[in-house]
Amino acid sequence: MRPGTVSEQVPAVRLRRAKKAYTTRFLAERLDADAEGYRLLAGEAVRPAAGDVVLARVVQLGQHRRLEGPGSRRQVLFAGDEILVSYGHRYAPDQFEAEVPEDLRPVHLVAAGGLAGVVTGQHARMDDATVLEPVGLLTDDRGVVTLGRLAPERLRGDVPAVPRGQLPAGRPTVIAVLGTSMNSGKSTALACLVRGLASAGLTVAAGKATGTGAGGDPRLFADAGASTVLDFTDFGLPSTFRLDHGRVRSLLVSLVDALTAAGPDVIVVEIADGVYQAETARLLADPLFRSVVDRVVFAAGDALGATSGVHLLETAGIDVAAVSGVLTSSPLAVREATEAVTVPVLPTYGLVEAESATSLLPR
Numbered sequence: 001m002r003p004g005t006v007s008e009q010v011p012a013v014r015l016r017r018a019k020k021a022y023t024t025r026f027l028a029e030r031l032d033a034d035a036e037g038y039r040l041l042a043g044e045a046v047r048p049a050a051g052d053v054v055l056a057r058v059v060q061l062g063q064h065r066r067l068e069g070p071g072s073r074r075q076v077l078f079a080g081d082e083i084l085v086s087y088g089h090r091y092a093p094d095q096f097e098a099e100v101p102e103d104l105r106p107v108h109l110v111a112a113g114g115l116a117g118v119v120t121g122q123h124a125r126m127d128d129a130t131v132l133e134p135v136g137l138l139t140d141d142r143g144v145v146t147l148g149r150l151a152p153e154r155l156r157g158d159v160p161a162v163p164r165g166q167l168p169a170g171r172p173t174v175i176a177v178l179g180t181s182m183n184s185g186k187s188t189a190l191a192c193l194v195r196g197l198a199s200a201g202l203t204v205a206a207g208k209a210t211g212t213g214a215g216g217d218p219r220l221f222a223d224a225g226a227s228t229v230l231d232f233t234d235f236g237l238p239s240t241f242r243l244d245h246g247r248v249r250s251l252l253v254s255l256v257d258a259l260t261a262a263g264p265d266v267i268v269v270e271i272a273d274g275v276y277q278a279e280t281a282r283l284l285a286d287p288l289f290r291s292v293v294d295r296v297v298f299a300a301g302d303a304l305g306a307t308s309g310v311h312l313l314e315t316a317g318i319d320v321a322a323v324s325g326v327l328t329s330s331p332l333a334v335r336e337a338t339e340a341v342t343v344p345v346l347p348t349y350g351l352v353e354a355e356s357a358t359s360l361l362p363r
Contacts, residue, residue, distance in 0.1 A: 004045025021114020025070035040136030088238030148236030185325030196357025198225035211272030299325025303336035
């Protein structure tokens with residue numbers, strides 16, 4: 001054992017009693033089967049990393065007073081509760097920016113899906129974050145328990161961009177949904193698009209390539225009619241903020257490959273946050289994106305955002321099929337956007353109609 005670290009066995013009953021998060025759902029399955037043989041690693045020399053599982057104690061309740069469980073039930077938190085969550089970085093303009101600390105200092109619950117980090121900035125509407133006291137990193141006979149080790153899917157290695165003419169025959173169409181920012185209507189637009197394509201008799205697979213671990217969007221996509229749904233947490237990532245570019249591009253390809261294996265006619269993938277978010281901006285500038293994605297639906301909050309976003313994407317050589325999202329709640333905003341962009345502006349909830357959804361497929 002390294003100097004400055006302490007390891008102690010953790011009773012199975014303690015682990016079973018701890019509240020588990022959506023991010024740690026694959027661990028929860030294992031603990032249900034066998035919770036013996038785990039230990040807690042603590043001490044001043046411990047350096048947590050994104051994806052490490054930590055047993056933490058709720059010290060003070062704040063913004064997040066409920067923890068999304070493995071099945072997405074919102075578990076009410078009480079001071080003194082012990083919870084199993086994952087360290088991770090958070091990028092959420094409407095909520096928190098947070099980072100993984102360099103030691104086991106007190107941290108915050110920065111996402112209801114089960115993300116522990118230190119808040120570095122927050123939206124003015126947010127209450128202070130719920131405070132957690134790390135008890136220790138969870139370990140087993142292979143070392144620190146990580147989301148990556150427990151995940152059912154694996155990231156591919158080298159993923160060069162492939163020219164469109166060299167793509168495999170019969171590959172499903174891939175549509176990506178991007179937006180101006182968080183809460184621009186991406187997830188709702190994607191779900192409606194899934195519904196419309198499924199109503200047309202097509203088999204649709206859906207995924208979320210970037211963002212922060214939470215079960216709401218994947219379950220929404222499934223409810224809309226997606227036959228297969230995966231997100232980045234299935235590949236062992238609690239979030240994708242600060243993920244190096246090589247892993248972001250690998251994640252996009254690995255996600256599309258895994259969804260392709262299910263045999264759909266169409267794959268629809270959400271890219272979280274906005275087009276100016278650092279990891280997203282770099283991905284859009286990478287030829288790989290155009291190699292993997294056939295068309296894009298762009299969700300915007302207003303006409304100016306729609307105009308700017310479509311221009312940015314088309315300048316990058318990306319085929320924009322339509323604008324949708326929050327702005328389509330306003331007839332005046334739709335009118336403004338329609339006069340400013342050269343692509344269709346389609347009402348979000350109109351995408352549930354087969355004719356509207358299939359109009360977005362490549363001709």
